[in-house]
Amino acid sequence: MSYQGVWTLAEANDGEIKIVSYELLTRGRELADKLRCELASVLICGRIDEKDAEELILRGADRVYLVSSPELEHFVVGSYSNILIDLIERYRPEVILSAATTTGRTLMPHAAVKIKAGLTADCTELDIEEGTGNLLQTRPAIGGNIMATIKTPECRPQMATVRPKSTRPAPRNENRRGRGEIIRIELAPALLDRRVERIGFRKNPGEDINIQGADVVVSGGRGLGKKENFALIRKMAELLHGVVGASRETVDRGWISYPHQVGLSGKTVTPKLYIAVGISGAIQHLAGMKTADIIVAINKDPDAPIFRVADFGIIGDFLEVVPQINQSLAKEGERSEV
Amino acid sequence: MKIIIPIKQVPETSNVKIDEETGTIVREGVESIVNPLDLYAIEAGIQLKEERGAEITVVSMGPPSAEKALKEAIAMGCDDGILISGKEFAGSDTWATSYTISRAVKKLGKFDLILTGERATDGETGQVGPGIASFLDLPVSTYTSRIVEVTEVSIVVERLIEEGYEMLRMPLPALVSVVKEICFPRLPTLRGKQKAKKTELARWNADNMDIERSALGLNGSPTRVVKIETPKVTRSGEVVRVTDEESLADAVERFLTFLRKKGIL
Numbered sequence: 001m002s003y004q005g006v007w008t009l010a011e012a013n014d015g016e017i018k019i020v021s022y023e024l025l026t027r028g029r030e031l032a033d034k035l036r037c038e039l040a041s042v043l044i045c046g047r048i049d050e051k052d053a054e055e056l057i058l059r060g061a062d063r064v065y066l067v068s069s070p071e072l073e074h075f076v077v078g079s080y081s082n083i084l085i086d087l088i089e090r091y092r093p094e095v096i097l098s099a100a101t102t103t104g105r106t107l108m109p110h111a112a113v114k115i116k117a118g119l120t121a122d123c124t125e126l127d128i129e130e131g132t133g134n135l136l137q138t139r140p141a142i143g144g145n146i147m148a149t150i151k152t153p154e155c156r157p158q159m160a161t162v163r164p165k166s167t168r169p170a171p172r173n174e175n176r177r178g179r180g181e182i183i184r185i186e187l188a189p190a191l192l193d194r195r196v197e198r199i200g201f202r203k204n205p206g207e208d209i210n211i212q213g214a215d216v217v218v219s220g221g222r223g224l225g226k227k228e229n230f231a232l233i234r235k236m237a238e239l240l241h242g243v244v245g246a247s248r249e250t251v252d253r254g255w256i257s258y259p260h261q262v263g264l265s266g267k268t269v270t271p272k273l274y275i276a277v278g279i280s281g282a283i284q285h286l287a288g289m290k291t292a293d294i295i296v297a298i299n300k301d302p303d304a305p306i307f308r309v310a311d312f313g314i315i316g317d318f319l320e321v322v323p324q325i326n327q328s329l330a331k332e333g334e335r336s337e338v
Numbered sequence: 339m340k341i342i343i344p345i346k347q348v349p350e351t352s353n354v355k356i357d358e359e360t361g362t363i364v365r366e367g368v369e370s371i372v373n374p375l376d377l378y379a380i381e382a383g384i385q386l387k388e389e390r391g392a393e394i395t396v397v398s399m400g401p402p403s404a405e406k407a408l409k410e411a412i413a414m415g416c417d418d419g420i421l422i423s424g425k426e427f428a429g430s431d432t433w434a435t436s437y438t439i440s441r442a443v444k445k446l447g448k449f450d451l452i453l454t455g456e457r458a459t460d461g462e463t464g465q466v467g468p469g470i471a472s473f474l475d476l477p478v479s480t481y482t483s484r485i486v487e488v489t490e491v492s493i494v495v496e497r498l499i500e501e502g503y504e505m506l507r508m509p510l511p512a513l514v515s516v517v518k519e520i521c522f523p524r525l526p527t528l529r530g531k532q533k534a535k536k537t538e539l540a541r542w543n544a545d546n547m548d549i550e551r552s553a554l555g556l557n558g559s560p561t562r563v564v565k566i567e568t569p570k571v572t573r574s575g576e577v578v579r580v581t582d583e584e585s586l587a588d589a590v591e592r593f594l595t596f597l598r599k600k601g602i603l
C-alpha cells in the first residue's frame with residue numbers, strides 16, 4: 001500500500017485545543033490541496049469534547065483521528081510515540097506535520113527513528129516539489145545564518161516540525177460543519193509507556209512564560225541597567241497584550257528568569273511584533289527573533305547592530321522613551337474601550 | 339554510577355561556511371568549539387559525579403578534530419572519551435547520527451544515564467537526544483531544567499514546557515537532555531587540562547563497532563539538503579532619533595502611527 005494524505009498533529013491541554021494546532025492546519029491545507037489528497041489531524045490527549053474536536057474539521061481537517069484517555073492526560077513521549085506509530089502503520093500518511101513545541105520536538109524524532117522516516121526540525125516554509133510531489137522543507141539553521149531546504153526523497157512518511165507562529169491559524173469555516181469525520185481510536189493499553197510518571201507541576205512564578213505562543217514580545221537587555229527597570233518592559237508588554245522576553249545578559253544577571261530568554265541558548269520566537277529595548281543585537285540574540293514579522297528597536301547607540309534588522313528604530317534613552325510610549329498606549333487603550 | 343554524554347563539535351556561529359555543492363557545513367579551516375549547549379550537559383554530569391560518584395564517558399561523532407572537544411570535556415572533569423570518526427559517517431542526518439551514537443552506547447555496555455545538550459548550535463534540530471532514546475528504548479526527559487533527585491534505580495527531573503515546569507520520575511537507565519537553566523558550566527582547570535592531555539581517547543569506526551553500514555552517513559540518512567541560501571539580514575526600517583522633548587513626542591507619535599499602519603493597534 002502506498003502512502004497518502006497529509007496529517008497534522010494537534011495538541012490539547014486540559015481539554016482545550018492549542019492554537020498552534022490551527023496554524024498547522026493552514027500549512028496542511030496548502031499541502032493537501034497541492035497534492036490533491038485528504039488532510040487529517042491526529043489528536044492524542046487526556047480528554048476532549050466532541051464539539052471541540054470538531055473545531056479541527058471546521059478549520060480544515062477532513063478527518064480527525066482522536067485518541068483520548070485519562071492515561072494520556074500528560075505527554076509521555078513513549079506512549080504518544082507508540083500510538084502515533086500504530087496510526088501511521090494503519091493509515092500510512094505521506095506527510096506528517098507537528099508544531100515545533102516541546103511536545104512536537106520530542107515526539108517527532110522519537111517516532112521518526114522507529115519507522116525510519118526523514119524529519120526536518122523547526123521549518124518556516126513548506127512546499128511541494130513539482131513533478132516528484134516531494135515535500136520541500138525550509139528552515140533556518142546555524143543561528144539563522146542560512147536557510148536550508150531539505151527533502152526526503154525515498155523514505156515515507158515525510159515528517160517536519162513547524163515553527164509556532166510562523167503562519168496564521170486556519171480560520172473557522174461554518175460551512176465545513178458535517179464535512180469531516182471524527183474517528184475515535186480505542187487506546188490499546190499495551191501502547192502505554194508506564195515507566196515515566198508525572199509527579200508534579202508548577203507554573204513559573206508570576207507570569208506567562210510561553211513566549212513562543214505570543215503575538216507580541218517585548219524584550220529587555222542589559223541596557224535596562226537594573227532589574228527593577230523590567231517593570232517598564234512588563235508594562236509595555238501588558239499594554240500591547242504581549243509577553244516579556246529578555247537577552248541572555250539579563251538572565252545571567254538574575255534580572256529575569258531563563259524561560260524568558262530569546263536567542264541561541266534560549267527560545268526562538270516568531271511573533272507579529274518584537275520590540276527590543278536596550279539590546280545590542282548580538283548574532284546569538286538575533287538567532288532567536290530574526291524571523292519576527294515586525295522588529296522594533298529602542299537603543300541609545302545608533303550603531304547598535306539591532307537597528308540593521310529593525311523595521312522601526314528609536315535612537316534614545318529607554319528611560320525617556322518607554323514611559324512616554326506606555327502613556328500613549330494607555331491612552332490609546334482607553335479610547336478603544338469607549 | 340555510569341554516565342554517557344554525547345557531545346558535538348560545532349563551528350563558531352559567527353563564522354560559518356557552507357559547501358555549495360553538498361549543502362553541508364564546511365568544518366575545515368573554521369574555528370571549532372564544543373557545542374555551547376553541551377557544556378550544560380557536561381556540567382550537570384560532573385555535578386552528579388561530585389555528589390554521588392560517577393564515571394563519565396564523553397562520546398563524539400565527527401572529524402578527527404573533534405578530539406579537541408572530547409579533551410575539553412575531560413579537562414572539565416569527565417573521565418574518558420570516545421571519538422567515532424571515519425568517512426563512512428560523513429553526511430549523517432539526525433537519524434543516522436542517533437543510530438550511530440546508540441550503537442556506541444550499546445558497545446559501552448552497562449550505564450545509568452545519558453545526558454545530552456538541548457540542541458547543537460549548527461544543525462539546531464534537538465532531534466538527536468530523543469532519537470538516541472528511541473533507538474535504545476530508554477525513558478526520556480527533554481528540556482530538563484533541574485535534576486531533583488537521583489537514586490540507584492531512578493531519577494526525578496523537572497522539565498521546562500510551555501505552561502510551566504513539570505516534574506517526572508523515571509527508572510534508570512534513562513536519557514535526559516538539558517537546557518541552559520540547569521547549571522553554570524565551569525572552566526577547565528590547569529590540572530584538568532594536564533589530565534586531558536594524558537588521557538588516551540578510544541577511536542571507533544564501522545570496523546570495530548557492531549553497526550549496520552548501510553545505515554550510516556549520507557547513505558543511511560533519509561533526508562537530503564537540496565538548497566542553501568543566505569537570507570538577507572537587513573531590513574530598511576524607519577529610524578527616529580530622540581534628543582529633546584519635542585523629538586521625543588514626535589518619535590512616540592510616529593511609532594504609534596507605525597503600529598496602527600501595521601495593524602497592531
Ligand SMILES: Cc1cc2nc3c(=O)[nH]c(=O)nc-3n(C[C@H](O)[C@H](O)[C@H](O)COP(=O)(O)OP(=O)(O)OC[C@H]3O[C@@H](n4cnc5c(N)ncnc54)[C@H](O)[C@@H]3O)c2cc1C
Pocket residue numbers: 220221222223224246247248249250261262263264265266267277278279280281282283284285288298299300301304316317318319374
Ligand atoms: C554560545 C552563546 C550563546 C548565546 N546565547 C544567547 C541567547 O540565547 N540570547 C542572547 O540574548 N544572547 C546570547 N548570547 C550572548 C550574546 O552574544 C550577547 O552577549 C547578548 O545578547 C548581549 O545582551 P544585551 O544586548 O542585553 O547586552 P549588550 O550587548 O551589553 O547591549 C546592551 C545595549 O543596551 C544599550 N543601552 C544601554 N543603555 C541604554 C539606555 N539607557 N537606553 C537605551 N539603550 C541603552 C546599549 O547601547 C547596548 O546596545 C550567547 C552567546 C554565546 C557565546
Ligand SMILES: Nc1ncnc2c1ncn2[C@@H]1O[C@H](COP(=O)(O)O)[C@@H](O)[C@H]1O
Pocket residue numbers: 343344345346347373375376379397398399400432435439453454455456457458459461462463464465466467
Ligand atoms: N555528532 C554528534 N556526536 C555526539 N553527540 C551529538 C552529535 N550530534 C548531536 N549530538 C548530541 O545531541 C544533542 C542534540 O543535537 P542536535 O539534534 O544535532 O541538535 C547535542 O546537544 C549532543 O548532545
